[in-house]
Amino acid sequence: MRVRSRIARRQLAAAGAVVLGALSVAAAPRRSALWEQVEIIRTAHGVPHIRAENLRAAGYALAWLQLEDYGTRTALNVLRARGEMGTVFGRDSMSTDFTYRRARARAAETYPQLEQATRDIYDGFAEGINRYVLLHTNEYPAHFPSDFNGTDVATLDIGEPAWAAARAFVARMDPASTRDAARRGGRDDAGAAALRDDNVGSNAWAFAPSRTKSGNAILLRNPHLAWTAGYYEAHMTVPGVVDFYGDFRIGGPFAVVGGFNVHLGWSTTNNAQGLSEIYSLDADATTPDHYLLDGTSLPLTRELVAVQYRNGRTLASEVRETWSTTLGPVILRAHGKIYVVKTAGDGEFRGGEQFLRMMRATSLAEWKDAMRLRGRTTSNFTYADHAGNILFVWNATLPALPHPSGGDTIAIPVRETRDAWTRYVPWDSLPQVLNPRGGYVHNENSSPHFTNVRGPIDTTNAYPNFEKPSFSLRSQLALEIVGGDDTVSLDDVVRMKHSYRMLLADRVKPALIAAVRATQPAGDAAAALALLEQWNNSAAADSKGAVLFDTWWARYAQGRPDSLRFEKIWSAADPLRTPTGLADASRAAEAFAWAVTETTKRYGAYDVAWGTVHRVRRGTVDVPVGGCSGTLGCFRVLQFERAADGTFTANGGDGWVLAVEFADVPRAYSVLAYGESPRPESPWFADQAELFAKGELKTVAFTAKDVDAQAVVRYRPGEKP
DSSP states (O other), X not given: OHHHHHHHHHHHHHHSEEEETTEEEEOOOOOOOGGGGEEEEEOGGGOEEEEESSHHHHHHHHHHHHHHHHTTHHHHHHHHHTTOHHHHHOGGGOHHHHHHHHHHHHHHHHGGGSOHHHHHHHHHHHHHHHHHHHHOGGGSOTTOOOOOOHHHXXXXXXXXXXXXXXXXXXXXXXXXXXXXXXXXXOSOOGGGGGTTOTTSEEEEEEEOGGGBSSSSOEEEEEEEEETTSOOOEEEEEETTTEEEEEEXXXXXXXXXOEEEOSSEEEEEEOOOOOOEEEEEEEEOTTSTTEEEETTEEEEOEEEEEEEEEEETTEEEEEEEEEEEOSSSBEEEEETTEEEEEEETTTTOOOHHHHHHHHHHOOSHHHHHHHHTTOOSOXXXXXXXXXXXXXXXXXXXXXXXXXXXOOTTTOOEEOSSGGXXXXXXXXXXXXXXXXXXXXXXXXXXXXXXXXXXOSSOOOOOOSSTTSOOOOOOHHHHHHHHHHSSSOOBOHHHHHHHHXXXXXXXHHHHHHHHHHHHHTTOOOHHHHHHHHHHHHOOSXXXXXXXXXXXXXXXXXXXXXXXXXXXXXXXOOOTTSTTTOSBSOSOHHHHHHHHHHHHHHHHHHHSOTTOBHHHHEEEEETTEEEEOOOBOGGGTOSSBEEEEEOTTSOEEEXXXXXXXXXXXXXXXOEEEEEETTOSOOOTTSTTSSTTHHHHHTTOOEEOOOSHHHHHHTOSEEEOTTOXX
């Protein structure tokens, strides 16, 4: 290999002696560049395996890979975190620079407090970006920097105030101030509002040894997000330090990491929790820019933030002011009050450190210790390990409220510090299920109350701001799939995960058939009813009846509340069998007659197969796919966008699947529907699309022997030309 020959020549040169007078002095060894300390091996479908001598080199390679496969996205993310978008793209791009300067200052303040291992990843990641930008200047705009550092990268993991909640509150209180509030707002946290959308989120299962044919625990990871979300399958190895396989979200080194090492693994699913409160403080009527707290007049803290932006060939600057209190940043001043938002995790800096500790953990105890850092403020965690433990944790850095929550609607008045929350609910007091009866835990973004139902179901909450009971159709279907007594293999879990059953049809189709039959249908309506009766209630690609049912439900439901859709709405008193039936038989029959005509009009026949209408299209791949909306009760959730021909193309939902069995050597399968790269010219752009559409997974190469045997290409990232 060319690299080895160059290294050999350098080693020979370094071993020589330089004679100075009568003395021979050995040449000082040259410190090798980071690209010389790491190798990337890509196996089938372009999955990268990082083999690094140290964590700094591993971080370097991870950054290089993200830029190589995803283009400028990660570099732009770090530029934004540094608060310098304006210096490259001009004034119109500088709005987030002001907020990120706050986070960047916090990162600089706390960086020395991070463990050296975490800083090594951050520093290496920054160097990987710098090296890539220097060698690919044609991919980046003029003036794009190549001097990023670890603090810039660490800024990505600094917790921020709940700007979305603040904007919502200000919009209600003072619509004229909404624009200013938006300017103060930071990163896009609109995702919090989508947690109740059953098409957004994830699935996760864990099976104990008592439920598996091998006697080994099994974990399923299956997040559901847009296919632009940037889940990135990779394997990072530093001998004696870390050997972790899973997903590294594009944009940074530690964004929503999930996966496994030889000892254990975990998956995340979105949860709903209140991490912020809006508080109102009395303004001091006698002293400008002061507020009253604990009987004392305290000054607001004023900060002027100057940000530069590109103005042609020169740089200009703009200054904005922000105000804050001891409780949090000021979001509005009105009616003699000063309104602030106090957010759990605001300024938290150990999110990356927590994930790295989890990646390196060798036992449940070590993994829990990492979780107790509370750097990751949200998400359910589903866990399994080689020792046979399975665990579910409803994770949240949750305020221990001394008052009912006001959400983003009501400002809680604060006159004394004790009126506001000042501490968190202890991590060990969060809802958790460890090694339960029945040998399973599961979550599909529903509340934690139904993670395992082998004992009495307790729907009470120890704290008032724990998530309220909820159990979607998707979650109910998952429980039916995993909640039995059968033992399963890893292959069985993959098969079970690809259930195409539409639970909504089980719950309402009998009532629909009865409603339509009562109208004494004839012609196409009668034939369509017969089709519906024979349909197996699935959204498999070859299923005939699913398109008709979906079209009918959209017409019948049409944004109506559940009380006007179902005969019985979901109830915590009967959580496993509701909702069910139809509230309006007449409307159901009318909507069905319409759906028969409409489906025929759209697709040429009312008995069109689901996969004729629903497709995976990527590159030259154009194939049928099974799966449907979570609101229809599918476990394999897929989102679609309408194509020009009236059919639908998958663009979100199910996309990244990882199933692992914790034998002495972990055995795993995976698929990433949208491939390792969104670049159409990449060989890894569409090479998993058909595999995914068929419900098939590839075998994961985890051991060094398997990685070497399956190597497609090997290289040192950023090797000196």
